[in-house]
Every structure is written in C-alpha cells, then in structure tokens.
Amino acid sequence: MKLKEYLIQNLQYCYSRLCERRSENPFNDIIINQNDIDTLKNLEQAEYNLMEEGLVHPTWFDFHKMMENYFISDTKEFLRKPIFRDAVSVTSLPFFSKMLRLYLKYINNWYSKYSLKKLLYSSTVGKPYLVSCKYHTTFVRIQHLYQVGLYKFLSGIDLLNINGTIVDFGAGYGDMANLIYSNNSFKPTLILIDLPIMSFIQYSYLKTMHNGNIFLLSTLDNSVTDHAINIVPLHLISKITNKIDMFLATYSLTETNHKVVNFLQSSNVLESNRFFIAYQSKNIAFPDGPIIAGRLKSDLGLKLFTDGLENGNFLYR
Numbered sequence: 001m002k003l004k005e006y007l008i009q010n011l012q013y014c015y016s017r018l019c020e021r022r023s024e025n026p027f028n029d030i031i032i033n034q035n036d037i038d039t040l041k042n043l044e045q046a047e048y049n050l051m052e053e054g055l056v057h058p059t060w061f062d063f064h065k066m067m068e069n070y071f072i073s074d075t076k077e078f079l080r081k082p083i084f085r086d087a088v089s090v091t092s093l094p095f096f097s098k099m100l101r102l103y104l105k106y107i108n109n110w111y112s113k114y115s116l117k118k119l120l121y122s123s124t125v126g127k128p129y130l131v132s133c134k135y136h137t138t139f140v141r142i143q144h145l146y147q148v149g150l151y152k153f154l155s156g157i158d159l160l161n162i163n164g165t166i167v168d169f170g171a172g173y174g175d176m177a178n179l180i181y182s183n184n185s186f187k188p189t190l191i192l193i194d195l196p197i198m199s200f201i202q203y204s205y206l207k208t209m210h211n212g213n214i215f216l217l218s219t220l221d222n223s224v225t226d227h228a229i230n231i232v233p234l235h236l237i238s239k240i241t242n243k244i245d246m247f248l249a250t251y252s253l254t255e256t257n258h259k260v261v262n263f264l265q266s267s268n269v270l271e272s273n274r275f276f277i278a279y280q281s282k283n284i285a286f287p288d289g290p291i292i293a294g295r296l297k298s299d300l301g302l303k304l305f306t307d308g309l310e311n312g313n314f315l316y317r
Contacts, residue, residue, distance in 0.1 A: 043196035164245030170252020
C-alpha cells in the first residue's frame with residue numbers, strides 16, 4: 001500500500017470512530033448458529049456447482065470463499081475487512097473522496113435536509129466505515145441513494161414509493177434492499193438474487209434489522225413471501241413466479257457472463273417493465289461488461305444515460 005493511501009485510510013478510520021462515538025445507537029451483532037453453518041455448507045456446494053456449469057466466474061468463487069472465511073471469523077466488524085471494502089463497500093481511495101462530494105451534491109438537490117437525515121442513516125451492523133457524522137452514513141448508502149434519485153430523475157419512478165415486486169440482482173451485502181424496504185411504506189416484495197455465498201451474507205446482515213420479514217430460500221421447497229425481503233440464490237431462481245415490477249442491477253450483471261444472462265432470460269426475472277442497470281465502461285477483471293450491457297440494451301429495449309462521473313453508465317426503462 002502506498003504511503004498516501006495508508007495515511008488516508010487511517011484518517012478515515014479515525015473519522016469513522018469519531019462518528020461512532022456520537023451515535024446514540026449501539027452496534028448490532030450478527031449471530032451465526034449451527035443451523036446457519038449447515039445452510040452455508042449447502043450453499044457453498046451450490047456455488048461450486050454453478051461454477052462448474054459456467055455460471056460463476058472462477059475469480060468470484062475464490063473471492064467469495066475468502067469473504068466467507070472473514071465473515072464467519074468476525075461478523076461484528078466484517079465490513080471493515082479489506083476484502084469486503086474492496087468488493088461491496090466501495091471505499092476505494094483516492095477515487096473515494098471525489099465521488100463522495102459529487103454524489104452529495106446531487107442528492108442535496110433531489111431531497112430535503114429532513115429526508116436526507118432519515119434516508120442516509122446507515123445501520124451499524126458489521127461496523128461499516130462512516131464517512132459523514134452529520135448523516136451517520138457510509139459511502140455505499142450515499143451511492144445507493146444517488147442511484148435511487150437518479151432513476152427517479154430519469155424515469156419519474158420513485159423506488160421509495162413503489163408497490164409490487166422488485167428484483168435486486170447482485171445485491172452486495174444488502175444495503176440497497178435495506179434502504180428501499182426501510183423507507184417504503186408499501187413494504188414491496190423484495191427479491192435479492194446473488195451467488196449462494198453472498199446470499200448467506202445478505203441474509204445474516206439483513207435479519208438483524210428485519211427479522212420476521214426476511215426469508216432465505218435455500219431449497220426448492222421454499223417460495224417467495226410477499227411484502228418481505230426474499231434472498232434467492234442464483235440456482236433457485238425457478239422459485240420466482242411473481243410478476244416483476246422492477247429489475248435493479250447496479251455494477252453486478254455486467255460482471256457476469258453471457259451464460260448468466262441466458263440463465264436469467266430462461267426465467268421470468270427479466271420480464272419487467274422497469275429496469276435500472278449500472279455498469280462500468282471498463283473493468284479489467286470483467287472485459288465483457290460493456291458487451292453484455294450492449295446486449296441488454298438491445299434485448300430489453302433500454303435507454304442509455306451517462307452522468308459524466310466515473311463509471312456512471314446507466315441503462316433504464
């Protein structure tokens with residue numbers, strides 16, 4: 001690590017600790033029991049099977065195995081582990097601070113100060129790094145609210161005021177789902193589709209806040225529950241029979257391959273009237289991303305918007 005990055009990272013750590021001390025809410029702990037461990041073992045095998053079928057990039061499988069090990073060993077502070085910061089927390093410095101200011105500039109124009117206090121407030125589960133004491137928030141939450149606001153700006157559809165079924169493909173650790181479900185009075189049916197190991201992490205994280213309204217589909221015997229958060233590993237998408245009202249994929253679907261797109265098209269999850277897909281112009285690890293984006297644009301009849309920010313490419317309808 002370069003000296004500049006090291007110093008900035010330590011500065012961020014100190015700033016986050018300062019925000020935590022001002023927080024009135026205690027940190028929540030994720031509790032993993034033996035049933036959870038047994039479920040995880042089954043999901044590990046399912047992800048390996050998906051890799052054998054060509055539906056998981058080998059890089060993601062190895063990456064997820066490392067994430068799983070770090071997660072199980074320290075659920076209390078898992079979001080501070082470098083592997084999680086790089087993969088799902090987006091605290092990549094020095095890119096970080098510039099994007100933070102730009103996102104805040106836009107969302108301050110779209111939302112009132114009163115609304116921002118509520119919408120930006122981030123859960124303390126997993127001890128994510130806080131980047132604003134004023135809002136008690138993380139970079140991920142700021143980015144997600146920017147995306148929600150941008151989609152409303154482009155389409156007129158407010159994801160925080162939509163009823164029906166919303167699919168979030170490649171849902172990270174679950175923050176977008178938490179933002180929508182916590183702030184939408186309709187309590188829409190949320191379906192999070194991801195690779196099996198990530199599905200387990202999402203379930204473990206979200207159940208600390210939405211216990212009783214969150215369900216992990218781990219076998220073919222399970223089904224989607226309406227007006228709740230449903231975690232659906234990729235190999236079980238045949239269990240999704242709901243009419244899909246909204247499909248989200250922010251920096252995820254374009255990090256897969258054409259086999260995954262074919263697999264989704266064989267189900268009903270892409271039969272939505274509304275889409276919001278964010279993707280990077282260039283990613284060395286996933287060079288087919290722009291090609292997949294072009295295919296989705298053509299196949300689904302989507303519009304393209306580029307916001308001028310780094311990696312700010314969006315397909316929508």
